[in-house]
């Protein structure tokens with residue numbers, strides 16, 4: 453097996469290994485066709501002095517690459533990021549070829565690739581790093597950002613009635629108690645905006661202040677979490693609720709859903725934030 457910087461760093465290896473595990477789930481679920489989806493993870497706490505001393509890797513004669521904007525909270529930060537054009541299923545097999553460890557330069561507007569190979573990060577890096585910048589700036593403990601294409605949630609965003617955070621959240625929560633318990637902030641909704649644009653990144657930042665998972669109309673989800681599994685789990689429980697909704701419709705009836713009183717009872721039981729149920 454090829455040597456990697458993860459070999460002698462069990463904590464970093466476990467953390468990036470979890471990113472790889474999640475990437476495998478995304479592929480198995482059909483949420484990550486071709487090179488679809490992106491992820492970044494803040495690994496700053498796991499970077500030791502030897503890693504700090506590693507030289508930046510060269511790519512096309514350059515070692516420094518622009519983020520496209522200055523993100524002041526990212527000073528001194530290091531991230532693991534999926535590579536541009538890389539498939540989640542390839543990242544699952546070999547995370548250090550499907551992604552790369554990068555460090556942010558002192559001007560907070562550029563990054564360098566450090567290990568293991570010069571794998572250029574996802575083209576959505578600016579919006580992922582903007583999210584990371586927001587998380588640090590707001591004092592959040594979250595370190596993971598995950599964008600994927602969960603089939604049933606994307607399908608719901610094609611139905612006008614569900615194009616609102618309130619309607620989506622209430623319907624999904626009402627399908628099964630665990631959705632309310634494990635996605636307690638619900639699902640934010642962002643009207644259709646072109647992928648990779650500043651407008652979409654800004655709208656996502658605004659919404660993620662209120663939700664851990666947001667749904668881009670007719671595209672996919674963005675989730676933040678304490679680790680990659682947490683970001684995945686929150687997306688997964690919301691999509692499971694959408695699957696139950698679809699299954700009830702397939703039986704020939706609009707599902708009844710839990711009542712507001714029943715859902716409030718679950719909020720009490722699990723000491724969840726009392727939100728979004730009027």
Ligand SMILES: [Zn+2]
Pocket residue numbers: 488489599600601671672
């Ligand atoms: Zn996408």
